[in-house]
Amino acid sequence: MKTVTVSIVTPDGPAYDSEVTMVVTKTVSGEMGVLPGHIPMVAPLAVGAVKLKKQDGSTDYVAVSGGFIEIRPDKVSILAPSAESAASIDVARAKEALKRAEGRLQSKQDDIDFKRAEFALKRALNRINVHEGNI
Template sequence: MSKIKVNIVTPDGPVCEMDANMVIAVTEAGEIGVLPGHIAMVAPLQIGALRLKTDGKTETVAVHGGFIEVRPEVVTVLAQSAEMAKSIDIARAKRAAEKAEADLKAKTDSLDLRLAELDLKRAINRMQVYEQRV
């Protein structure tokens, strides 16, 4: 089966460079699947799991916003932050979720509430991606 090159980059540097048979991402418009030869496109990403399928195996990456750029031969993910499932510190993710939940209860300002909601979504995403690892 043919493959597509995948590059995942954050402001801190590259997270992953690999070849995959299929890339599945959660965009603002919904979930998309990208195969080699896909039409060129750019889409904003939501907080969610990016799945990279290669030869019957799936690598999962926790992605927290950003953009996916698709070209027929390469997929580039420019993420605000991204973490491979095998690199996630689950204890840290659980602590972050607990802190975000406490902040949601304590905050009254709408901006602070929104930031706490985003913190909670990111922590939950990291925990779910960790649980999906193979």
């Protein structure tokens, strides 16, 4: 079975590096599946999960908070501001961030940055969903 090398990199360093048979991710224009031999392209990513199907039939999940995906026939590179594998997500911290973001969005104060609060809400929900397997 053919494979493609996948590297997920953040400003803090590598977050994932492995051979997989398929990559499924959410771009700003919709969901995209990548198989070995895919045509070269670059696309902006939305906040979402990256699903990585491995040769042994297992699947890895990584929560990303946007970024870019670069696809070549034999390699997929994802550059993201942050990325966490499902197993390494601190759910308690994500739930606290969700509560804070919801509180900011419900606040009637004028000095609240609603775009930033919405982004924080999306990131927290994504992290919780990836950890719990609700993808």
